[in-house]
Amino acid sequence: MIVNEDLRVQAHETMSSNPTTLASIPDLRDRLGAWYRAHARVLPWRSEPTPYRVWMSEIMLQQTRVDTVIPYFERFQETFPTVGELAAASEERVLGLWAGLGYYRRARALHAAARVVADQGAFPDTVEGLLELPGVGRYTAGAIASIAFGIPAPVLDGNVARVLSRLLALEQPVDKPAGQRLLWGVAEDLVNPEDPSAHNQAMMELGALVCVPRSPRCPSCPLREDCRARAQDQVERYPIKGPRRRPKKVRAVAGLLLDAQRRMLLARRPEDGLLGGLWEVPGGDWPERLSAPAALEQVWRERVGVSIEVGERLGEVEHVFTHRKLRLVVHGIEVTEGEPVARGYPELRWVDHASVSSLPLSRLTQKVLAAVGWSDV
DNA sequence: CAGGCGTGGCC
């Protein structure tokens, strides 16, 4: 009987996940559209949804909250009113304006894509063409295609996945390939060909304002009568997700070296990897078995190529990355032998107090500078 | 395909 029961559950799931199911619910799209017209937030990129503005907003919004993005979007649009001006800027300038927004690979992708578009003379106007741009994946291509060009392409982001997962009471983990495939199919079938821009934004807006992860506002939901999770009174059980990795604790040291004019030595991190391309106070890993001074001596020997004497402990910074909790200790140092040469770093630079802020700095480095009294951050 | 990649806000 257990086997039969399982098969029935499976069959039931398959039914409820059938792409035709949601799309065939009477007026579902219309109710969603009416709700969106009444409740859509006024956002900078919505007032004038040109391909350039939509593209830039979508890159910035990847894994990033609307409130965080707005000032960055405004600043970028004021600085670079056209994609041509963005393409003509230096990468360091773009990275500098991006500083603090996180996921810095996006900044380089933004710049690279701007140069592609400037070369081609215009944005691609198909999903396939958009997918060729660096930093543009399936979600972003669908968003630009639908919002900027009115193409009936689906989008599937965290919001849409949550909304659909609850509507269907989907037992599949939404963050696994199988669940993603299923949800892309549902989203594709559900897109409203009458107004794909409003439809896609409505799905995301519903997830952002009503169908939120915790304490969803079901009484305000235009789709509440169609929601299987709500019918089961188990809305917060969905979306089901796979296990998360625990953050690991890591330690690091950094050394503050000043010259006779009280300039500070900074280093640019490698393009790839953590905080790629950003500038920092030279430092690195602090192994368990070493004291902070010993670790600092080793790091500076390997990455800056000099022997040092470790001086006063100037401060300590705690910082959280994705799945990583960092404790970083900063010491003042003196060079006892050799001249600083970039080894583990692509570039070193002496920077005075006034020009520090013109470099692309991560929040972490901003904290470090604040801890040693070099900035007001 | 699982894992790397920032930051800030929430409870």
Place this chain on the structure above:
DNA sequence: TGGCCAAGCCT
């Protein structure tokens, strides 16, 4: 407070 989350992409 630590865990979870947010308009993903890339390798």
